Amino acid sequence: MxxxxxxxVTSFRYQILAMIFxxxxxxxxxxxxxxxxxxxxxxxxLSNAISPERYISTDQIANKIINQEPSFILIDVRDKESFxxxxxxxxxxxxxxxxxxxxxxxxxxxxxxxxxxxxxxxxYADQAxxxxxxxxxxxxxxxxxGLNKWFTTIINPEMPNEDMPKEAFALYSTRKASSMYFGVExxxxxxxxxxxxxxxxxxxxxxxxxxxxxxVEGGC
Amino acid sequence: xxxxxxxxxxxxxxxxxxAIIIGIVFGFVxxxxxxxxxxxxxxxxxxxxxxxxxxxxxxxAVSVIGIYxxxxxxxxxxxxxxxxxxxxxxxxxxxxxxGLGFVAxxxxxxxxxxxxxxxxxDAWVYIGGILIGVFIFSEFFTFFEPLYDGYYFGNKTLxxxxxxxxxxxxxxxxxxAIIxxxxxxxxxxxxxxxxx
Numbered sequence: 001m002x003x004x005x006x007x008x009v010t011s012f013r014y015q016i017l018a019m020i021f022x023x024x025x026x027x028x029x030x031x032x033x034x035x036x037x038x039x040x041x042x043x044x045x046l047s048n049a050i051s052p053e054r055y056i057s058t059d060q061i062a063n064k065i066i067n068q069e070p071s072f073i074l075i076d077v078r079d080k081e082s083f084x085x086x087x088x089x090x091x092x093x094x095x096x097x098x099x100x101x102x103x104x105x106x107x108x109x110x111x112x113x114x115x116x117x118x119x120x121x122x123x124y125a126d127q128a129x130x131x132x133x134x135x136x137x138x139x140x141x142x143x144x145x146g147l148n149k150w151f152t153t154i155i156n157p158e159m160p161n162e163d164m165p166k167e168a169f170a171l172y173s174t175r176k177a178s179s180m181y182f183g184v185e186x187x188x189x190x191x192x193x194x195x196x197x198x199x200x201x202x203x204x205x206x207x208x209x210x211x212x213x214x215x216v217e218g219g220c
Numbered sequence: 221x222x223x224x225x226x227x228x229x230x231x232x233x234x235x236x237x238x239a240i241i242i243g244i245v246f247g248f249v250x251x252x253x254x255x256x257x258x259x260x261x262x263x264x265x266x267x268x269x270x271x272x273x274x275x276x277x278x279x280x281a282v283s284v285i286g287i288y289x290x291x292x293x294x295x296x297x298x299x300x301x302x303x304x305x306x307x308x309x310x311x312x313x314x315x316x317x318x319g320l321g322f323v324a325x326x327x328x329x330x331x332x333x334x335x336x337x338x339x340x341x342d343a344w345v346y347i348g349g350i351l352i353g354v355f356i357f358s359e360f361f362t363f364f365e366p367l368y369d370g371y372y373f374g375n376k377t378l379x380x381x382x383x384x385x386x387x388x389x390x391x392x393x394x395x396x397a398i399i400x401x402x403x404x405x406x407x408x409x410x411x412x413x414x415x416x
């Protein structure tokens with residue numbers, strides 16, 4: 001009896017397989033679709049977001065600009081008018097609304113340069129960072145404090161009080177020097193004009209050692 | 221998750237070893253299911269045996285369904301899979317040549333090697349033909365090169381170029397497969413049986 005039943009079922013084996021096949025294929029059509037996220041997982045994004053590594057300080061960026069490091073791109077995420085009024089040297093203006101436009105992607109989605117976002121504070125820059133990092137773009141940084149901090153630290157550094165540690169004074173003089181690079185004039189610097197601050201750098205003489213001619217050696 | 225080797229889950233050095241293992245298993249299955257017989261392969265064209273059609277159609281449909289389920293569940297990322305690039309005329313002309321060889325000899329390159337392994341003489345001749353073809357192709361490569369490299373369309377897929385919904389494509393493809401199986405069975409019953 002059992003064998004007969006099995007035989008009856010197995011005589012329909014191809015039909016059964018075909019049914020399974022159609023059910024599986026139809027299942028794909030009927031499955032509820034969900035929006036798949038490109039880029040990195042949310043856990044990775046979170047761990048990146050809470051890491052302070054994504055910030056770059058104004059001092060660091062000033063140092064990089066002065067040393068003319070070629071390794072980074074400055075991206076101003078404010079609107080066009082603010083960008084025209086003032087921005088960091090060589091910055092590229094990509095307003096936050098146009099961040100993921102096609103023409104701005106080559107700047108953001110690359111692995112050669114560090115991308116530094118900045119806005120007036122780091123609020124909009126942070127948003128730009130999150131959007132781009134979520135898509136898996138690499139080497140993104142945010143200018144900590146944005147342009148406001150840029151003004152209070154680099155352009156107009158606060159003079160330390162007399163009771164502050166030595167390091168504060170050292171930092172102040174570095175910042176002052178870098179602000180002079182960005183075009184700020186100080187009265188005490190104007191006074192010492194005779195010292196020729198803007199003296200052109202002396203020409204470096206690079207001596208090229210002439211190769212000594214080797215006496216001809218024997219060979220084959 | 222995603223494809224195992226590009227994501228570094230399996231080191232790339234294992235590539236050839238895995239290929240050899242899969243190749244051995246594949247060859248064994250081909251031989252075990254009788255694909256090393258040229259009569260079985262030629263049967264598709266003469267209508268007395270549709271095993272080849274059924275096997276390859278089923279394989280394609282099962283794997284595409286499996287891949288899309290795995291993609292849905294997040295075990296695999298379809299966008300990372302390798303899509304073979306399209307060289308239009310190269311593929312068309314090459315396909316015609318291969319089809320001619322297929323129907324003339326009753327082997328496709330894979331099954332011919334299987335048949336060599338079990339010592340079939342016609343398979344040796346077929347392999348010789350392949351080698352002669354390779355030789356001609358390489359000697360005249362400068363002549364064939366515009367065809368070989370030209371008409372490049374990139375990694376095209378039906379779904380991308382027509383903007384189709386992949387799930388519907390799979391569903392319709394599976395239905396076409398089953399219809400093809402039924403029709404091929406009907407044809408096989410009508411055609412005179414060949415015993416081999």
